Amino acid sequence: MASSRFSFGLGVMAFLASLLFALCMPLAANAQSLPPAPPPTSDGTSIDQGIAYVLMMLALALTYLIHSSSTF
Structure with a gap:
């Protein structure tokens, strides 16, 4: 009996x-x-230009x- 009263309370x-908590949260927000x-x-645009x-x-x-190696 005491445990059911405790859980209800x-x-x-x-x-x-x-x-x-629900009432106070909008005020705090x-x-x-x-x-x-x-x-x-x-x-x-400056980043694109750098790339x-x-x-x-x-x-x-x-x-x-490529051109310097083809002269050999």
Whole structure:
């Protein structure tokens, strides 16, 4: 008998705690509003241009190696 009363009381306490938590969470969520993120400083074109330069240098080096080995 005592254990069923204890479990009922524990259930009521858990329900009340979850209700209190559910009511307080929206207030805590709006307590601090962060400013919006700044816009990106680069739109990716400089990265694409850097990759293009590296690929052109690689093509130039491969062309030089292929033509220098064919002269033998």
